[in-house]
Amino acid sequence: MLRYIVRRLFSAVPVLFGITLLAFLLGILSPGNPAEILLSSGGESAYTAEQLAEVERQLGLDRPYPQQYVRWIGGVLQGDWGDSFRTKEPVREELFSRFGVTIKLAAGALLLTVMVGIPFGVLSAAREGGLMDRLSQWGSILLLSVPSFWAAILSVGIFAEQLHWLPTSGQETWLHLVLPAIVLSFSTVGTTIRLTRSTVIRELSSQYITAARGKGISQRLILGRHALSNAIPPVLTLLGNYLGGILGGSVVVESVFAINGIGKFALDSIAVRDYPALQGYVMITGFTFVAIHLLTDLLSIWFNPQIRLGGGAAA
Structure with missing residues (x-):
């Protein structure tokens, strides 16, 4: 290990x-x-x-x-990332002062992905071919088909301006991040449902699952203790990749909802060709993506006993 x-x-x-x-x-x-x-x-x-x-x-x-x-x-x-052409402030300070907001937004989107994507994927696999399975697949296709910009504009019009349930823009309280996090999680929820469903179905057709059923083990225990534990590693890898992607993909959502994160900062920098700021943005998102990828690798080993016990396989 x-x-x-x-x-x-x-x-x-x-x-x-x-x-x-x-x-x-x-x-x-x-x-x-x-x-x-x-x-x-x-x-x-x-x-x-x-x-x-x-x-x-x-x-x-x-x-x-x-x-x-x-x-x-x-x-x-040495910590000197240069000064922004646009704001005349150190790039490192500009990015790190905004990084926390983007991380909160990304964490919220990831939390929604885990809370919605994995359970619906498992339920879809457990009821393969049934109504729940069909609804989950249709829902995942819909979520994957909606562009982030269009979803953001539509959600602002419905939930903020018409129903007045949530704020339209800003970042003063956690309520301001709810709607952006939901929009940002659309594609990740859809993909997670589909991947979880396919991996759990594959595990349920394995010989050890057939043997477990022969021993009289309940379907709930088979799903929770056996099938899901072996299906988690590829899902974790996907979530890790998407968390890195969310950091880069937050540009559109942050701009629509007027959230002062690193995505909006990068978009504003592109408009005036602020190269030091863009260089810093590439580095901070790239380094974060590598760190997340390493973490998901370690979590995959922890969840999968075969990888944990056979270190060579993991390599």
């Missing part, structure tokens, strides 16, 4: 390097000269060649790309 964890940590190093390289390339390969964008954002409508050269020197743009990367990653490791 410990050796597997160490191997997984070492395997994450190249991925983390790739994320930093991608963030760096985003800044140097995107259209426009960052020095010109910085001068323009500071209100300098007309500037001299000497001013431009000085800003390029300050940003290190006059150096070869490898030296620029080493200089940039050195600053990142």
Whole structure:
């Protein structure tokens, strides 16, 4: 188990390097000269060649790309992610001040996914071919078919403006995050229902389940103790992947509901080509995704005795 964890940590190093390289390339390969964008954002409508050269020197743009990367990653490791062209504040502080809101939103969406997706998937598998199975499948298809932007606009119109059940925008209380979390969980709930159903059905057709039925073990015990425990690892992997995806996919939902998270910050930065802010956004979402993926791997081992006892299989 410990050796597997160490191997997984070492395997994450190249991925983390790739994320930093991608963030760096985003800044140097995107259209426009960052020095010109910085001068323009500071209100300098007309500037001299000497001013431009000085800003390029300050940003290190006059150096070869490898030296620029080493200089940039050195600053990142020391906590200096640069300053936002738009707000003139340190990117690291801008992102971390908004990260908590996005994490709360993502956690709410994940909680809804677990509370709705897994139970309905299990019930659908237990009643394969029945009314519950058909309703669950139709519902999952509907949830997967609805675009997030359209769902957000529709939910605001119905639940906030017409029924006045929930706030339309903002983040002052937990009630402000309920509607965005529901919208953000639509696709993940639909996918989780379908995956849970298919994995549980596969487990129920296994030989050890047939043997358990022959011993007179109840269907409820078979589902809870045997089938579901072996079906959980792929579902956990999916949830981990989707939690990382939710962080990136929160851009639309945060914009519609006026939530000041990292998704909205990234969208506002794209509009003005704020490359330091976008580089920081790529890094924080990428690092979070890697951490979540490692955590789901460990949880899968904990839930599946075969993986836990046979460390080589897990590798």
